[in-house]
Amino acid sequence: MKNKKIEAELEFKELIKSPVRLFGLIFPYFFILFLIVGIYFVKHLDYLTFNQVPPVLTDSLYNRTLPDVKIKKGSLKAAVDLSTISNASGEIIKKGKELFAKNCTACHGPTGKGDGAAAAALKPPPRNFHKLQGWTNGNHFSEIYKTLQDGVKGTGMSAYDYIPAADRIAIIQYVRTMAKYPPVTQKEITELDKKYNLSKGEYTPSNITIEMATKKILEENSIPKDKINNYLTKLNSTQNQEVTDLLNNYVADKTKMLMIFTRDFSTEKDVNKFINRVINSPMESGFKTSVTSLSVEKLKKIFNLLTKIVG
């Protein structure tokens, strides 16, 4: 039998000479390309779903310095007798003098003239309480209280909010003896009380930075690594091949799955809670999203296997 030369339907040399003929192939060509992208899309559905998780902050802002929570000691502010604001008794002024000597003299000086030991280094210089002009927040009782509460930005005057409210009032009353300050009106007292809850008292919790809080949560929730490694070995050497295969098909991250299981289900052993969790947040539980297609029976089998391993 003679070898018959097979003739090509397409002459590729001619195609290069006249590329317009290539246009005949454009639709199958694009169809194949669409198909490739489509297959790639379907293969990565798990990632696509996971990438939709909205983060708390957005984009490149994360790398910029974000204001953190400042460390602050909490306090329990005792209720204040409002009459100590309108009527400054000798006892209160005496207490105020002692507190002034302890907290304020370093900058404001022993007589309140703004000539303390640290005054030379401060810009602007500390307030002279014997003069009533040029006060940043004002020299009324409520305004001095605000200064003690919040401090004055851009100056050396920091907030003294950790001093109990009654003590702060005593200090103000002492300061007010140094010059002829404006009298305190009932309206001012009412507003002050409304703003700072003086007559009721207030509990302020302590604050720690986000980093410290994160560390604390980690310490409280961490599970020893060797324990998990032990579970992993147990899981890999289990005899129940059917359930192991089932698990292997639907697990995304074995370590994560075992950790979540140990933390949340090892003590309670609540199968319904487990199924609920896996179906509602598979990725967060260490499973693939496709696990949601499993029947309840199969999920129960997985639960039993994990319970057996974690013990």
Place this chain on the structure above:
Amino acid sequence: MNILKNLYSINSTSDLLVLKFGLFISLTFAFVFLALLLGSTIFSLVHFSKAKTNNDNTIFAFSKFVSGLVTKMWFRFLLGFLPMLGSVFFFTQLYAEKIPSAPSAMLIAFILFLLGLCSILIYKNLYKTENVNEITNTFLPTLAWLGIGLISVSSFILVAYLQASILGNKEGFFAILFSPSAILYFFLFVSLSFGLTSGVIIAVLNRTNEGIYKSYARYFSTYSGLIFSFLHPLLFVLIVLSTPVNSLSFLYFGISALVLLLMLLTAIQFYYSYKNSKAKTTSIVFLFVLLISFLVYSTNISSEVASKKEMLQKHRVELFS
């Protein structure tokens, strides 16, 4: 470089949105201009040497016509200088923290762009005559090739850093430049620049009745347009396949499908233009601009998803570490 980095302070998500929109607009226009500049100058130079070898004044006239596609001052300023400047500014503001070498790289890209543009503008002086025989100057074509080199490097830096924004590449300048995805994207850019230039030639030819080169120009531009119509989608699909999984999203695939569809439409337009010489196919240019804008948008989307993912991992309470 700190001046570039801190020109605009990002305080809220709305600030970020403004910057992202700015980057998208300026990059779209910058890439359209760069592609047109690169494509037209290469076409012009290739035809100049062909005309010189064959002593053919028709091809020389076509070379002159192609070289003049992006010479108008307002065109250069509005589509070239401003978008490039905007891209440098917006990109630096957004990614300086993520990619430390971004400010200096963007500045280098901008300087190279200006030098390249100047070289190409000087090269246009070659076409003061109508007769190819009268040209003995070899310096100007060499200068134009140098300009092409500079513009290519500038575009390459821009493309590579765009890719680095997806990959979260914190490495040095050269590591970013020679990443496979950057090289692939640059090839797509070059391929698109030839396609876009072919489209613009067809569109401009439709508006003018003059020129001894008209039939040749139409044949050449449809021919090259069709060839590159086959190349763009292949390169684009390779890019999609090499995109890191951390930056994939439903929107990205949606836009990828649209990009492929637009590529098919441009191919159909080129074929239509080839079959019907009287056909008005100005829409090819519009399709290309749309195509480039979608490509830029898809890169922005990928970069956004990758950044969010990276941040999520960083801020996630690592209970099990």
